[in-house]
Amino acid sequence: MSTLHTRDLIMNIPGRQDGFALNLSIEPGQIWGVLGPNGAGKTTLLHTLAGLLPARSGRVMLDGSSLTGLRRRDIARHIGLVFQERQDSFPATVMETALIGRHPWLSPWESEQGEDQQRAQQALATLDVDHLSNRLLNTLSGGERQRVAIATLMTQNPDIWLLDEPTNHLDLHHQVKVMNLLRDQTSVRKAVFLCLHDLNLAARWCSHVLLLYTNGEACWGPVEDMLVLKALERLYNQRLTTVEADGAPLFVPSIS
């Protein structure tokens, strides 16, 4: 089970001054929610944590080793990422797309075995898209494609799950299903780190929260410490009202 640390990490956002140095510790069993308005750098942070973008300064450490020193394939066995946007110039079938998740585990000469097929099949079933196995990806709705992307991550089965707004395009039923799935992963000692638009989802499901402000400020910690009304109002530049529902705080915009 792997841990992702950042040491004095300052992201590289072109045109913006250095933000806060981030010293995060993403441990097995934790679900982190990243909240912030558009342009705060949530996607950039995710890509930096996955080693896809270089940091401006500081380091990202996977199990004590700096990401920059590791091979791409080794990183991919421990860290998986669901992107916000996807490319579709050469659409594959749903099953092929999910199977792609096994790529970091296979040597160049191997092809997918029965066990790999089973994993993919299970992942698709969990996300309710197995009935679309032979359909081409570009014939699906946005929500279905989102679920296939998550199924691919599940097939990849890394220790650390990074997700960029995975609940976009999903209907309520599947939003809940996905968040439950993510929580289930933490109970088998995986670490989850996701960007969210909806702060209420963070409130219900996350164990830790990172707030990213547009000016580069950041603060992080356990969920109960972070969801402070004043901080959130400053984050979203919006007056909020809070109530309690089902044992967790609920935040709605205050219109008055």
Added chain:
Amino acid sequence: MTRSLSGLAAIALIAVLLALAIGSVTILSLELWQVIQGEGSALNRTLIVDLRLPRTLAAFATGGLLAVAGALMQVLLRNPLADPYILGLSGGAAVGALLAMLAGLGTLLISGSAFAGAMLATFLVFGLAHGTGSWTPTRLLLTGVVVAAGWGAVITLMLAVSPADQLPGMLYWLMGDVSYARTPWPALVVLGVSIVLIMPLARNLNVLARGPMQAAALGVSVRPLEWAVYLLASLLTATAVTTAGSVGFVGLIVPHMLRLVLGNDQRIILPASALAGGTLLVLADTLARTVIAPEQLPVGVITALLGVPMFLYLLHRSR
């Protein structure tokens, strides 16, 4: 997977046998069989072994090389409209070949010059696209298109100033002509070795097709892979153009048609392209040398005339 590949291999074999049997001179299947066994009349042996066999093999190799190069270019540039010549390779080869013709060099040196021109074009585009900082397929594409236009201008200049008696030879080279291929072996070897080299990379290409960031996230070393694919595709195209001049259409259409029928898995598409491209060119060349015999047509004319309706039919059927 293997079913479609074996089917294509069978069709390829039939096409080759047809090409050996058909020509300006009628040879009956019985006579063909005799020659295969090592007997048969001297004339038939000469016709089949010295004329048709090398030409057919060269056509097969050229078609296979162009189709695989086209498939690789389409993945590399993430653009289904890419073909092997899009980055100016055939232009460089043409300039090399035409210069050699103007200098009155022999056919071996003309081929060598064409190859050198193609590789020069490759490294020129490589250097130009690389040197300007952040590299994207779009940047490579734009650089290549501009350089190709440059080669085109040089070719036009050379055609304009060359002596009148050399023009037909130059034009036939530009149109693509398998009859000039003296030996098919370099092309066949390059094709075979390349397929063996590319198969372990094929799954990586599937992942790359999802996008460079997505591929990196799944463990693909994107930059080295892209350069390796670029160089390999260039080598394939250079070999094809050196063998038979710039035969158009095959590199664009064959991978496309195969994708409509077989899907997007490069592990199938790449070897299938080699087989289907080879078959198409063998059939096209057979037609080119017989349809209005003794007049000989350039094979590029036939590939376009055959390829366009085939493609339109498949496109229509896939709706």
Added chain:
Amino acid sequence: MIYRVFLLFFALVSSVFADVCATDDAGHVLCLPTVAQRIVALSPGATELMFAAGAGNKVVAVVDYSDYPPAALNLPSVGNYTRIDMEALLALRPDLVITWVTGNPPAQVELLKALDVPQFAIEPRTFEGVSSVLERLSTLAGTEQQGFAEAERFHAGIAALSEQYRNAEPVSVFYQVWAQPLMTINNDHLIGKVLQLCGGVNVFGDMPRLVPRISAEAVLEADPLVILTGSVGGVSDGQLDRWKNYSRLKAVARNNLLFVPASLISRPTPRLLEASKYVCQKLDIAREH
């Protein structure tokens, strides 16, 4: 003259005792075990020359546009001189193929060499060259009597014309090979030599290229007395009409836009003699204007 008799004697003697040999225009020596019986001519000029050499009945195939003599029209074609149908050629089992040094595709000529098909490359560039090629071809075909006689007839005729026009008044000429793009010939070309024979001064004779592409301005600057071109049957057609726009041109003012039969002048064959007579007559007309 003596040289020719010696050659004839040598040829007749060799054909009895040894291989039949001759040197082609690319400098290679070809030796056949016996005189050729099945000849393929890979250019229209070669076809004419074979017939003129007396070997017409030994020609088994020609290429497109081999239209002279009329008997050649009945012979099968093996394609275009720029792109030959090798199968059809080989199927005829030729024992001699007459190739054109700069006209046939080198790759296909090399293929013939690789398949051990005897070939003889020709490309006469002078009147002497035409005579010589007739003699050499007739040697290879075993028709020395007709061949050498034809060569002699041609030689004598050219010599006579040369003598006749030795002191003729020089006439500046522009020979138009093609209208678009505008092309002419220099004095190394056979057509240029025909012009010189008749006392013509080719205004582009000293250009470095055999078939230069020039501009209309160059012609206007040279202002030749005669503008000459080849046409079908020597009939006036529209090829020279564009010059009529320039009324200041001497050739236009004096009505010297003249035509010669294209097929006579364009090929390196004995018909150049008729072509030369034609051209000389036309230049005489111009001298009178």
